[in-house]
Structure formats: structure tokens, C-alpha cells
Amino acid sequence: xxxxxxxxxxxxxxxxxxxxxxxxxxxxxxxxxxxxxxxxxxxxxxxxxxxxxxxxxxxxxxxxxxxxxxxxxxxxxxxxxxxxxxxxxxxxxxxxxxxxxxxxxxxxxxxxxxxxxxxxxxxxxxxxxxxxxxxxxxxxxxxxxxxxxxxxxxxxxxxxxxxxxxxxxxxxxxxxxxxxxxxxxxxxxxxxxxxxxxxxxxxxxxxxxxxxxxxxxxxxxxxxxxxxxxxxxxxxxxxxxxxxxxxxxxxxxxxxxxxxxxxxxxxxxxxxxxxxxxxxxxxxxxxxxxxxxxxxxxxxxxxxxxxxxxxxxxxxxxxxxxxxxxxxxxxxxxxxxxxxxxxxxxxxxxx
Amino acid sequence: xxxxxxxxxxxxxxxxxxxxxxxxxxxxxxxxxxxxxxxxxxxxxxxxxxxxxxxxxxxxxxxxxxxxxxxxxxxxxxxxxx
Numbered sequence: 001x002x003x004x005x006x007x008x009x010x011x012x013x014x015x016x017x018x019x020x021x022x023x024x025x026x027x028x029x030x031x032x033x034x035x036x037x038x039x040x041x042x043x044x045x046x047x048x049x050x051x052x053x054x055x056x057x058x059x060x061x062x063x064x065x066x067x068x069x070x071x072x073x074x075x076x077x078x079x080x081x082x083x084x085x086x087x088x089x090x091x092x093x094x095x096x097x098x099x100x101x102x103x104x105x106x107x108x109x110x111x112x113x114x115x116x117x118x119x120x121x122x123x124x125x126x127x128x129x130x131x132x133x134x135x136x137x138x139x140x141x142x143x144x145x146x147x148x149x150x151x152x153x154x155x156x157x158x159x160x161x162x163x164x165x166x167x168x169x170x171x172x173x174x175x176x177x178x179x180x181x182x183x184x185x186x187x188x189x190x191x192x193x194x195x196x197x198x199x200x201x202x203x204x205x206x207x208x209x210x211x212x213x214x215x216x217x218x219x220x221x222x223x224x225x226x227x228x229x230x231x232x233x234x235x236x237x238x239x240x241x242x243x244x245x246x247x248x249x250x251x252x253x254x255x256x257x258x259x260x261x262x263x264x265x266x267x268x269x270x271x272x273x274x275x276x277x278x279x280x281x282x283x284x285x286x287x288x289x290x291x292x293x294x295x296x297x298x299x300x301x302x303x304x305x306x307x308x309x310x311x312x313x314x315x316x317x318x319x320x321x322x323x324x325x326x327x328x329x330x331x332x333x334x335x336x337x338x339x340x341x342x343x344x345x346x347x348x349x350x351x
Numbered sequence: 352x353x354x355x356x357x358x359x360x361x362x363x364x365x366x367x368x369x370x371x372x373x374x375x376x377x378x379x380x381x382x383x384x385x386x387x388x389x390x391x392x393x394x395x396x397x398x399x400x401x402x403x404x405x406x407x408x409x410x411x412x413x414x415x416x417x418x419x420x421x422x423x424x425x426x427x428x429x430x431x432x433x
Binding site for chain 2 (some may be wrong): 002006010013024025026052053054079081106107108109110128129130132135136139185188213214217220221238239240241242246247248249252337339
């Protein structure tokens with residue numbers, strides 16, 4: 001295979017240890033599924049970063065979502081991925097089993113139908129996800145306004161990818177020589193928001209597609225930047241990603257949300273790393289419309305998710321991994337979602 | 352979570368389209384699409400919304416890059432030999 005030989009030769013030319021981090025859960029899964037790690041030379045290591053919005057949703061936000069679902073006359077709507085994320089005492093799935101009104105939607109647009117069908121209820125959409133998903137919620141709110149659907153509200157726990165990468169780099173806890181950047185987040189935001197990475201930290205980046213061939217080429221483009229000593233933000237995934245991103249989606253996002261501090265599970269509060277509804281949408285913002293208080297428990301003892309999300313430890317280095325923490329009974333964030341690194345490790349490495 | 356799937360547009364009605372996603376038909380919104388799309392175009396769909404039209408001919412572009420890298424290595428090898 002020619003691509004393998006080129007990667008081998010590039011790594012030989014570089015002649016030192018190289019750490020490349022992927023920051024998207026879909027990449028993590030694709031890397032495991034395809035067995036890419038097994039063909040890479042010894043001095044090239046792939047690390048998984050904080051790449052799954054399900055995993056980084058805080059315990060407090062899950063507790064709040066459950067509290068909303070238990071309000072009188074409320075229906076909480078959510079993506080299916082969020083159902084099994086453990087809160088302090090239970091997950092949304094368990095809350096539903098106990099009678100809470102929770103409906104799974106495939107698209108935020110489905111919330112409109114649910115709201116129209118249940119005019120006497122308050123429909124609260126638990127809006128999680130990175131920049132890929134936020135514009136969808138924005139467009140749905142605009143549609144609700146146009147159609148006069150007044151009983152739809154949003155609980156926004158959206159997170160932003162670039163600020164998390166900045167924190168990783170500023171902490172200096174792990175050496176990163178290159179970033180495989182997410183393909184679909186970047187379809188929305190383009191390449192500009194990552195430019196601080198090569199400019200301020202001299203670290204090569206490549207926005208990469210999700211097939212095994214895409215990832216191999218993305219890695220090679222990063223290696224070439226290292227060889228040439230010209231760090232930049234390359235785009236391998238050109239069939240979907242434009243440098244300017246999706247201007248229309250960005251506009252929807254900017255008109256609806258404002259940037260806020262956000263609590264990342266396992267990591268803590270990161271400044272300016274999340275999205276909340278802006279003032280114009282206060283009447284749809286669940287945090288402003290409904291008065292709920294939650295008392296959340298700290299993250300479980302022994303759980304190493306924080307270190308795993310930052311690439312400092314690998315899942316098998318966690319004392320809970322595969323013993324007390326499994327995909328069926330997840331303790332920590334990274335085991336919860338099928339795109340979390342612990343879950344991917346469990347599924348593909350232990351087989 | 353950020354999974355998006357290439358889908359072919361079967362029909363368009365204003366800002367909604369019916370697409371074929373790996374054999375299944377789905378209705379998706381075109382409201383976030385930055386450029387106009389026609390029946391027969393492929394779009395990237397995430398949770399009920401088309402996010403981008405997908406360009407073709409990238410396989411060619413990838414091959415071109417791999418060839419460039421191979422040539423670069425050949426030159427490096429020649430340099431090392433001399």
C-alpha cells in the first residue's frame with residue numbers, strides 16, 4: 001500500500017516521536033474500526049481529544065434537563081445520544097422510565113410538530129452538540145417564531161471546539177505535534193477559527209474527512225507540514241469544507257446565540273467555550289423562563305475522564321475501565337457515547 | 352453526534368427537499384444551505400438539515416496529493432544518496 005509507505009518514510013524523515021490528536025469522536029471511531037493505528041510507524045502516536053459533545057455535557061446539565069422534564073405540563077425533547085448520560089442520580093432514560101415526559105427527536109425540527117400537537121404543554125429542547133448542530137436549533141427557533149409556535153423553548157448546552165483546543169495547548173500537559181480537525185464542525189465554521197493554532201502555537205492542522213483513506217491522507221498532510229516546518233490549517237475534506245465555512249449557518253448561529261462560559265464534563269468550566277440563547281431569544285430560553293434549581297454531585301471517584309479527554313491518559317490506564325465502567329453501565333463521560341474514546345477502546349480493542 | 356451523511360436530492364418543494372439517504376427517503380430542510388441545490392445534487396445531511404452541497408472529483412485530488420508526496424520522497428532519497 002503506497003500511502004503506508006509514504007507515511008513510514010515521512011515519519012522516518014522527521015526522525016522523532018510525533019503525537020497527532022484527533023478531536024472528533026467520529027474520527028476516533030473510524031480510526032479504531034479501520035485499524036489505522038496498527039499500520040502506523042512506532043514513532044507516530046494518535047491521541048484522542050475532547051471530541052464528543054455528548055461526553056462533555058456536564059452532570060449539572062443532565063440534572064437540569066431531568067428537572068425540566070419533571071415540570072408540570074412539560075415535554076423534554078432530546079437527541080437519542082443524550083439519553084444514557086449519567087446525571088447525579090439518574091440518566092434521562094431512567095427518568096423517562098420513572099414517568100418523566102421525554103421524547104427523542106432525530107431533528108430539532110421535530111420539536112415543532114411536537115409543540116403543535118401539544119399546545120397545552122411546554123416543549124423544551126435539550127440542545128447539545130458542537131457547531132455542527134447549533135445552527136439547526138437556530139433555524140428551528142426562527143421557524144417556530146414564523147409559525148407562531150409559542151410553546152417551544154430551548155435549553156442550550158452547546159459547546160465550541162476551538163476554545164477547547166486553545167485550553168489543551170495552553171495547559172501544555174500533553175505534547176501535540178498536529179491536529180486532525182473535525183470535518184463536520186468545520187463544514188460550518190470553516191478553517192479560520194483554527195488559525196491561531198499554527199500562528200500562536202506553530203502546530204500543523206488538517207481538517208479531515210471520515211473514511212480511512214481520508215484520515216491517512218490527513219495524517220500525511222500534517223506530517224508534510226512538520227517536514228516543511230510550515231504549520232497551517234490544511235483542508236483534506238474539501239468535498240464538504242470551504243475555508244469560509246457555511247456562511248448562512250454561521251449567520252443563523254450568530255443571530256440566535258451568544259458565546260458564554262461553559263462547563264465541560266471531566267474538564268471544568270472553560271471561558272467562552274459554549275453557546276447560550278442571546279437576549280433576543282430570552283423568551284425561548286429555558287434557563288430564563290423556568291425556575292429550577294439542582295444540587296449536583298461531583299464526578300465519580302476514580303474516573304479518569306478528564307485526563308482521557310485531554311489526551312494525558314488512555315482508557316486502559318483508568319482503574320475503572322472495563323471493570324466498573326462499561327458501555328452497559330458507564331461511570332464516566334467517555335464511556336457513555338458510542339463516540340467516546342473509552343467506548344471505542346472497549347468495543348474495538350477488547351475484541 | 353456530528354455525523355452527517357451524503358444524500359441525493361430526489362425532489363424539492365420550496366425550502367424542503369426529499370432526499371435518498373442510503374436507500375431511505377427523508378425530508379430535510381434546505382434553509383441552512385449556502386448555495387442553491389437542484390434535484391440530483393448530493394448534499395451533506397445532519398439531523399434533518401442539508402449543510403453543504405458535496406463537490407465531486409475529490410478522489411482525483413487525493414491521488415494528486417499522494418503522487419506529489421511520493422515524488423517529494425523520491426527527490427529526498429536522491430538527495431540522501433548523493
